[in-house]
Amino acid sequence: MTANLIDGKEIAKTTRSRIKEDVEQLIEQGTIPSLTVILIGDDPASHSYVKGKERACEQAGITSVVKRHPESFTEAELVEEIRTLNEDSSVHGILVQLPLPKHIDETVVLDEISPHKDVDGFHPENVGQLLSGGEGFVPCTPLGIIEMLKLTGIEIEGKHAVIVGRSNLVGKPVGQLLLNENATVTYCHSKTKDLYKHTLDADILIAAVGRPQMIGVEGIKPGACVIDVGVNRVDGKLIGDVQFDETKEIAGWITPVPGGVGPMTITMLLHNTVLAAKRLGRCNDRS
């Protein structure tokens, strides 16, 4: 058997056209959704992702502003900038590109972003909303994974989903989203004993560890849906967390790297920015 490929690029393209229509409607009603991205330092991957965000916003009709700062930018300066953006009613979404330089405390910074403009869904208030099933913002990569599963027609309810990785960016929130969709969820991490005992029972396997080809075919249940979130650069090539060539022979569904989950991350950022513009618009209408 050869797995069906989940084409993230194609799903992202369709979803972005739908978002563009939403933006056109908002503009007709007098609101141009707007995103401000803060980028510190000169990490080439971060610069490339932020360029991708700018390009995607432009194509969707969303205004984007990128505030680029040198590595020496201080935590206090960053907090000050975020506070100014929180007060600026023309800004709907604020995003601080991660990772931050070591001298800046990520938690301090992310907690400063207004939860109503937190299009990354990292603010504690939005994390709480996700846990309680409320209406906050959901982190982009996890949201993109759920969207991909749904649009591909993969049933989540009643399935055993196994997450390998427990980062705040992907592992923890994607597990919570799957739970909210009535999956039975198991989290695995660096201290998990006998990893494959768990992954072999996964109907849906989410690999989000950040270690190239760490999960081999001997850890995959035949027919499983395998979502590879890994974007590991090895000798200039992008490699996932799963051994793709061998796994695709026995899985039911699989995402490639590149061209799988990655394109959905920026797509969901557009979605969250439009959502922020709509919600803030509603608040302004009431005031």
Ligand SMILES: Nc1nc2c(c(=O)[nH]1)N[C@@H](CN(C=O)c1ccc(C(=O)N[C@@H](CCC(=O)O)C(=O)O)cc1)CN2
């Ligand atoms: N504030 C945030 N920082 C970071 C996030 C995030 O969601 N919010 N996620 C990642 C980086 N990221 C977006 O910021 C991101 C990662 C990967 C892709 C993507 O499209 N990947 C492509 C390959 C692109 C390439 O060739 O390099 C793919 O997998 O096909 C987009 C965005 C960390 N920081």
